[in-house]
Structure formats: C-alpha cells, structure tokens
Amino acid sequence: MKPQILQKTALALLVGWYAANAAAYSEQGQAGNTKSWESAEYLKDWGLTSMNASTAYALGFNGSGVKIGVMDSGVLLNHPEFQDGRIHVVKTEGAYSKDGVRYPDAKFGFGGLNKEQPFDSNGKRNFDKNNDGNFVKGETFSIDGGWHKGINDAHGTHVGGTMAASRNGEGMHGVAFGANLYSANTGGTDNMTYGPNQDYEFFLQGYSQLAANGAKVINNSWGSNRRVNSAFAGAKGYSTDSASNYQWKEITEYGVAMMDIANITETTNEKDVMYLKDRGEAAKAYYQFATQREKSFLDAAYEVAKEKGLVQVFTAGNRSLMAESFTRASLPYFRPDAEKYWVNVTGQRGGDGYPNDETPTNKWWSKYYDYASGSYGAASSDIQIYNYAGDAKWWTIAAPATNIYSAYVHIMNEDDYGAVNNDNYGSPIYKSSGGTSMAAPHVSGALGVILSRYPYMSADQARDVMLTTARQTTLRKGLEGKPLERWETEQGVPSNVWGWGILDLGKAMFGPGQFLGNVNINLNQNDVWSNDISDKAIKARQVEDQAEAATWTTRKAELQALMQNRAGATAEEKAEYQVGLAREAARNERAAQGYVGALTKNGAGTLTLTGNNSFTGAITVNEGQLSGLNQSLGSAQQVIVKQGATLEVLPKAEITKPSENGFVTETLTSTAKTVTATVEKGGRFLLNNGIANVNATFADGSILVPNKFDEEILPQLQQDPQKVVSVQGSGSFVGAENAVVEIPRTYDFLTVKNESNANTLKVTVQKKALASAATTENEATIANTLDAATNSPAYQNLVLGTEENARQAFARLSYDEDLAAQQHNVLNGLLLRQQLAQPGAVRAQLNTGTQIWTSGTFTHFSTDSLSSHAYNQLVGIDATIDTNKHLGVFVGSTQNSHKIDRTSKDRAVHLGLTAEHRFNVLTPKIGFIQSWGKHEQRAEFAQGVKSHSQTQNVFAELAYTGLKGEHFAIEPYAGVSYMHIKNKGVTKGEVQLKDNNRDLIVTSVGLRPSIPFAIGGVQLNLLGDVAYHRFHKDKAAEGSLVINNQGVANLYGKELKNVVTTGVALQAQFTPVLSMKVGYQGAYNHDTKANNVNAELRFSF
Incomplete structure (x- = not known):
C-alpha cells in the first residue's frame, strides 16, 4: 500500500488553493494539523x-x-x-x-x-x-x-x-x-x-x-x-x-x-x-x-x-x-x-x-x-x-x-x-x-x-x-x-x-462506512479507504421490505379491485397504487441484488481497503488494482479478479491521518480472517511475502506477480548472487501451480519459477550467471568476475538488465583490442629485428669501414577487426672492428595507430646494440633492443588513460655463409630471441588494470638469398629473406582487470604460435660511400597479416 496518498493529495490541494488567495489572506492552517485550522x-x-x-x-x-x-x-x-x-x-x-x-x-x-x-x-x-x-x-x-x-x-x-x-x-x-x-x-x-x-x-x-x-x-x-x-x-x-x-x-x-x-x-x-x-x-x-x-x-x-x-x-x-x-x-x-x-x-x-x-x-x-x-x-x-x-x-x-x-x-x-x-x-x-x-x-x-x-x-x-x-x-x-x-x-x-x-x-474523508448495495467505483487514481465498511443497513432494510411486501400484497389486491369496479378508485387511491407499484419495483431490485454490500472496482487506479470490514457481497475487480488487509477483504463472499485487473492481499498497511499535532501514521497488521478469491484468465494476484489465510482459485492463464520485486527481491540478489529468494504465502489454492509468473520487466539474468502447491503460493527468483550472455572466453571471464563483484555498480546494474545490457557491459570492459594491439607491437618488433639482419656475403662486400645509416618503415597490421599502422624510424652506426668483427648501435622511435571504431596511438623509443663475428663460413650475430612505450588504452572503461611499458629484446643468430658464387649467394640462418615485456597498470573508476609481465621466446629459421649485379656502373643487390618463426612461453598477451576490488578477470588475447616472414629489397651503391635500399616485408599466420615498405640510407666513411 502507498501510505501517504491522502497526505500528498492534501499538500497539493493546499498549495494550489492558498497560492491563489495569498494576496488577500494568509492561511495559518497546516497540512495534517487539525488544531491549526480551528481559527476564530x-x-x-x-x-x-x-x-x-x-x-x-x-x-x-x-x-x-x-x-x-x-x-x-x-x-x-x-x-x-x-x-x-x-x-x-x-x-x-x-x-x-x-x-x-x-x-x-x-x-x-x-x-x-x-x-x-x-x-x-x-x-x-x-x-x-x-x-x-x-x-x-x-x-x-x-x-x-x-x-x-x-x-x-x-x-x-x-x-x-x-x-x-x-x-x-x-x-x-x-x-x-x-x-x-x-x-x-x-x-x-x-x-x-x-x-x-x-x-x-x-x-x-x-x-x-x-x-x-x-x-x-x-x-x-x-x-x-x-x-x-x-x-x-x-x-x-x-x-x-x-x-x-x-x-x-x-x-x-x-x-x-x-x-x-x-x-x-x-x-x-x-x-x-x-x-x-x-x-x-x-x-x-x-x-x-x-x-x-x-x-x-x-x-x-x-x-x-x-x-x-x-x-x-x-x-x-x-x-x-x-x-x-x-x-x-x-x-x-x-x-x-x-x-x-x-x-x-x-x-x-x-x-x-x-x-x-x-x-x-x-x-x-x-x-x-x-x-x-x-x-x-x-x-x-x-x-x-x-x-x-x-x-x-x-x-x-x-x-x-x-x-x-x-x-x-x-x-x-x-x-x-x-x-x-x-x-x-x-x-x-x-x-x-x-x-x-x-x-x-x-x-x-x-x-x-x-x-x-x-x-x-x-x-x-x-x-x-x-x-x-x-x-x-x-x-x-x-x-x-x-x-x-x-x-x-x-x-x-x-x-x-x-x-x-x-x-x-x-x-x-476515509471512505464509505457502509455499502448500500453494489458500489461501482471508477477509480483512475490511487486511494485508501480506511473506514470499517459494513452492510448492516441494507440487511436491516430487507426485514422492513419483507414486512412491507406482506402488507402490500393485501392492499394491492384491494386497490386493483377498486380500479376494476365501474365506480373506480379515487384519485388518491390511484396515486397510492402507483406509489405501491414503484415501491414494489424498488424492493424487487434490492431483492435481486441480494441485500448485500458489494464492490465493483473499475478504472486504472489502485484502491486500498484497510478497515475491519464486514460487508458480505462479492468484490469484483474489473480494472486496476484492489489491495486490502485480510480483515478488509475477508468478509466479502469472494473477490473476483477479471482479466487485466489485480488483487493484492496485504500483510500490513500504514494509515496516515491528521491530528492536533500533525500527521500520525499507524501500522495495521492483517488478522487471521480468510480471504476467498477467484483469479480469472488474465487476472493478476500480487503476492506479498508472508500473507496467510487466503483461499484462491486460479484459472488457466491467470497471473501470479511477486510484489516489491525491485524494492525487496532484487537487493537480496544483488548482495548475494547465489541466494534463492522466495516470496510466498499460505492458504488453500486451486490451480496456483499453473499460474503464469509475471515480473515488472524482462530480466535475462534471473530465473523466476512458480513453485506453488495446494497450500502455498510461492515464487522463487534466482540469479543466472552473467556468463550465459558471453560469446567469447574473455567475456565469460569478465562475466564471472562481475558475478563475484557484488558491490560493483556495474554488477548492480546488470542484475536488472538484459543480455544486451550485459554485452554492452562486456564491451565496456573488453580488453581484446588492447591485447591484439600488443600482439601487433610484438610483430612490429620482430620485423624490425629482421630488417637489422643482412646477408653476410653481400655485407662483406659493402663493409668498407664505419657506416652511418637511417631507415624508415611503414607497416599495416590486421587481426580480425583491428587495424594498425606502424611507422618506425631508426638511426644507427655500424663499425668494423676488424675484417671479421662488426659492432652496431642504433636509436629510433615507433608510432602505432590502432583503429576499429576509433583510433588510439602507441609511441615507443628504442635503443639497440648489434654485433657479429664471421668465422670462415659461419657468422654468429647477437643483439639487444631496449624499448620504452606509452600507450593509449583502447578499452572503453579506460578511455583517455595512458599506460607505460618496457621491453627488453635479446636475440642471437647463426648464419651459414658458405653458399655463394660470383652472381648468387644464399645464407641459411637460425635464430632465437627472448623478449621481456612489462606493462604498467592503470585505474579508472571501479576498474583496475594490473601490472603485467610477459616473457616471450621466438625461435626462427630462414634463408636470405642475394643476387649482386650492376647496371650502368651502379652496383646493385637484390636481397631476399624468408623465415619461419615459432613462439614459446607467453604466446598470448594478457591483461588482469580488478573490478571494485572484489574480482579479478585474467584476460588473454589470441596466441602467437607461429608466423612466416618474407622480405625483398633492392640495394644500390651509388658511390663507394653511399648506398640506398628499398624493400618490402610481410608477416603472415592464420589470423594476422602485416605488410610494410621500408627504405634505408647508408653512408660509409
């Protein structure tokens, strides 16, 4: 029941009325205070x-x-x-x-x-x-x-x-x-x-x-x-x-x-x-x-x-x-x-x-x-x-x-x-x-x-x-x-x-005191009748009617006889006869009604009865809602609930009335009076927890509605997702187990069951796992984490939501694109490493001392729906220690742009060292690259937040240079690299992205062919590279989300298991000290593709 209907109505009317008359008179009467109105x-x-x-x-x-x-x-x-x-x-x-x-x-x-x-x-x-x-x-x-x-x-x-x-x-x-x-x-x-x-x-x-x-x-x-x-x-x-x-x-x-x-x-x-x-x-x-x-x-x-x-x-x-x-x-x-x-x-x-x-x-x-x-x-x-x-x-x-x-x-x-x-x-x-x-x-x-x-x-x-x-x-x-x-x-x-x-x-002001027959109310607002309602008077009138009817039977015959006589009845007797007939018709109408107080409820509003009622006729609820305590409804012959209408039996009700000191609220509790009801097809029974002494028959297609769903049931489920919440009442019931359970709106993550039987009306509500709406493993992980974070606003909202709401939440917490971007960054590092290696046989011809070089690379990556572009710029010095030993150092930067529906950018700076030593036909190479990255988070929950990373990449390669001739050389090689990637976490709102360390080992085998030739006095080399790389240890990028300090979701990107890289380049030495190289590189596996173009300029001195 709504306990303050009258109070709110009072305030609204008082404001409207006295605002209009304020200029003429200042009213001292106060809402709820009777004494204040008793002026002189x-x-x-x-x-x-x-x-x-x-x-x-x-x-x-x-x-x-x-x-x-x-x-x-x-x-x-x-x-x-x-x-x-x-x-x-x-x-x-x-x-x-x-x-x-x-x-x-x-x-x-x-x-x-x-x-x-x-x-x-x-x-x-x-x-x-x-x-x-x-x-x-x-x-x-x-x-x-x-x-x-x-x-x-x-x-x-x-x-x-x-x-x-x-x-x-x-x-x-x-x-x-x-x-x-x-x-x-x-x-x-x-x-x-x-x-x-x-x-x-x-x-x-x-x-x-x-x-x-x-x-x-x-x-x-x-x-x-x-x-x-x-x-x-x-x-x-x-x-x-x-x-x-x-x-x-x-x-x-x-x-x-x-x-x-x-x-x-x-x-x-x-x-x-x-x-x-x-x-x-x-x-x-x-x-x-x-x-x-x-x-x-x-x-x-x-x-x-x-x-x-x-x-x-x-x-x-x-x-x-x-x-x-x-x-x-x-x-x-x-x-x-x-x-x-x-x-x-x-x-x-x-x-x-x-x-x-x-x-x-x-x-x-x-x-x-x-x-x-x-x-x-x-x-x-x-x-x-x-x-x-x-x-x-x-x-x-x-x-x-x-x-x-x-x-x-x-x-x-x-x-x-x-x-x-x-x-x-x-x-x-x-x-x-x-x-x-x-x-x-x-x-x-x-x-x-x-x-x-x-x-x-x-x-x-x-x-x-x-x-x-x-x-x-x-x-x-x-x-x-x-x-x-x-x-x-x-x-x-x-x-x-x-x-x-x-x-x-x-x-x-508090409703009728009696029903004088059938009272047909068309109520399109909410109201409370708290008076005790009887039908004592209409029952007493039956006794009077019966006595009058007995007398009238005799008198009616007398008057009819008079009017049939040729002399006729007097004008007064004719009038008496007409009055008698009219009164007889009125008595018959009351008799047909049954001499009982009855109520018919029409209109969309809610009528609440809280009195200790004793009227004995039926209550028919055609429209809207009728609510009442047991003692308010129990005297009625029965309560009939029609299609589209609702009946609510109240365990208790609050009644607010004015007094000398202001509004006073009283709580009334239902008694043991039995309420008899019939809920017809399409009719609703609003079930309050703890009601008792209800005898109800439910027709096929009737509806059972657990009351206070939002106010009482959902909060329990939000606090304890494992709990089975039940709303139940006792009495005697027919057909209740077949009633359709109706809740205020669609909740995809709630299971609502009708568990009623002959003695109990019962509806149970249990939360379903959010993972039921997940379409990926990461979404399932996020869903399970949310289920554990019961105090999280995100969780609280999802309990009330639909699967679509959940998918939107998963998308907001999704880290998949960031994980894919990390893989792109790994591949970008791999391609950079491949560029740093050159065929040994050709390089021996070119190396004539110390070289200063610079290179630029533009790469396009695509994985599923993520598209990335990377631009690398490197500057380095390669020095010849002696005929067979070379040492290099370089610095550079990378700018990545990742896009699906919006663009985010990563930036990194690099410092690297390389060294090689030729032994007859074997040439070992080693290198180290230190990178520092700054990343814009793509996840919706972290938009606008930037994180940092560091990568150490140590690599080694052994090439065989014994396969060469005057016009052709081919250099088989095998390599291994170790990358340690450290991503710093970020926090935004209730979601924290934890620090993450990743160790990745890559083993590689490949061939680098080269064909030297000259055109117009310019020495040229056509260079190639084809390799197979296999990834080991932390093949998948990982991110750990902490939600509301309650649950942790460990999310994983797609694994990098293997990749094939190819490359082709044309190097031209224009002078003994100046050379230039342009080329193409590609990297491929079953779900990732990368293509780049690159250029390099070298100056020897």
Missing part, C-alpha cells in the same frame, strides 16, 4: 466543530474544484464573505406553466415583502398579507441569484454563507470555503411554501441553470412548512404559537430536560402547521401533489436530479415531535427512483462551545435543565430537533440547526447593528439563525468537500459516503461514545428520529 473564524460556527471539519481541511479538502448550487432567496453579492470570485449567480428566465401563488398563507402574515414599505416603523420585516405572490400562466419571469431589495429576505445569504463563505479572516467561513457556489433565486422570501402551488417551469429553469453550470449538489432550504390552509383536504394541524404548547421534555439518555413542544393537540385551524403524525398523513400530503394535473417544483427538482445525476438536499421541516418529514424531503418514499439523488436534513442542537455549550436561561422556549447539577443552562448538544426522519430515514442525516452564525442582510432591527432605515437596508451583516434551513447548508457544503475528496465519485456516491459515515454516538462530556438520545435501532441502522445520525465530515 472557524469557531464562529459550532457546526464545523460538530462535523469534524478541521480533519478535512488538514487533509487539504475544502470543496476546491467542485461546484455546488443553492436555490433560495438570493445571495448578497457585496457581502465580505463573497468577494473572492467563487460566488456566481444564474439567471432564471422563462414563462410560468400555470396560474399560482408563492405565498398561499399570506393572509396569516406569511406573504411577500411589502414592496412599498419592506420594513415597518419598528424596523421589522413588513410582510404584506395581501401579497400572495401570484403569477399567471404564460407570464414571463427573469431573475438572477443575487439578493434583490424588496423581493428577497436574508435567508439565502445566510444559507449561502454556511455553504461556502470565504475563509478570509473575517466573520465566519463556510463548510466548503474552496468550492464555487452558484445561486438561483426563488423570486421571493422564506415564506414561500413547499406546496403544489409553486410553479414547475420556474423551478425547472432555476434548477436547470444550476445544473448547466456544473452544480453537483443543490441546497433547498428555501420556503416554509405548509399550513392547514394550503394542505390537503381534511388535514389536521397543531399550534406552536403559545407557551401552552411547550413543556419540559426529558432527555433521559443525557440526564437533562429541555423546554420544547411536548404535547400536541390536533386542530383544524387554517393557520396552524400541517401535522404529519404518521405515514398515512404523510402519504395524503404527497397525494396532493400526485393528483393535480399540473407539475410542481417537486417534479422540477426530481427531473433535473435524475437527468443530471446531481443531489437535491431538502429540509425535513421545523416541527418538533412530527413523526414524518415534509413532502419535499420524503419524496423518495413515494418515488423510490429519486432516493439516490435525495438528502433529507433534520436538526441537531448545539451552540458555542460545542459539545459543552451553555444554553441561555433567560428564554423560556430554549431552557435546559441538568438533573445532575440541579441547575439550568445544561448543554443542548446532540439533541435532535424538528421533524423526525420517519420513513425518510434511509436518506436522512442530522446537521447543526441552532444558533448558526453566518452572513446576513440588514433588513430588520438587529442587536449590534442599529435600527434599519433606507440607508442601511440591504447592507451586509452577520447573524445567528436556527432551523433545518441552517442544517441543510452544512450538509450541502459537506457534500462539496466530499466531492473534492473523491473526484472519481458521482454525486450520489458522495452522498452515500456522507450518510454511511454519520455519527450515531454523542460527544457530550461524560457520555462520549454513547448512542444518541432516542436512538431506537442498533448502531449502523438508520433511526426513525435521526436518520443516519449526525454529519461527520472528518470521518467521510
């Missing part, structure tokens, strides 16, 4: 503390890159919280689709603002009882999402602030302070009711514009609960207007009591709020929408959500003890296909200092009593308020709903802001407000942050993450970890009061 601005909204938002911010997620929408009474664009370019308005334009009103309850004081006098003499909002906001079918409308004086109240500004107000050091900041917020206008105030009276076309255009601009979430806090006046026929209500409705209500789980609606008396008063006391009343409220012939705002919200795949967030309603949420929030109960696109938000109490807030004692309707201390002012934290989740529990979440501080518009007398008048009306201020209207934007903002955390998720998948990570326990002091009050179900199953529980944005 953060603490202004206690809801951020409750929802653990600082964890998300410390990870780098704040909604950046995500677009969220709000449908409400406009956003005050000149408010300081909306000045960083992230707040946008959309224009709602079109024509009304029906006749209707915005404010059906206007006569009770819940109408639109009085356009002539929007505030009264007391500075209060002046709602016009005669302004019902009527509209006519075909009438055009056009309004943008900004705040409009005389039309809008401050509600939309407050909601927008909670969602996305800037983190700029002023006032407060929104949950998703990095998101782009798009605002659409309802065209009214919060007095607009959520009823069928609202126009379909108006809201369709508004929602569509938000969607067209990319909003993935739309917050709907706008509007008020319907009253009996505008409710369905026969609706009952209850009053909340007087103190008589409030009594002490005990919260026994927390040991406190609160003043709240305690007892409800049903009324038929038109002004009272519609009372949804049970599912039946909630259904009647929905049928009011379903039975009218015209669509409403609900249809618009539903259609846009389905078409665009976005999430609509609605409020449950602001009525305590009401068993059901209002229709807009509970719509998916009646239209089940809307569920994945819907969120219902109920209220959570709290205040400044959460979770240990102190409540006011001077307001009778908000008074709390602590039984333990016997005093008022007890904390209100984590007490549910307003409408229960009811049948909407499967898509309900609770969020901060009381004392919420946010941006506001000055439209009435406010504490600390002075009396309102025409000058300050509409100016930006801040204010605390309450209600589910304040809870919903916490949820919508949180969804924006979650979508920035999971850019690969759809909006409904982000919704599921939020719901399934909700907190179902309290943070109240002394009760931490206890279930929330009135939590009537087991943990993990939604409550009729709370729904899924309290929004926990921090936990949502």
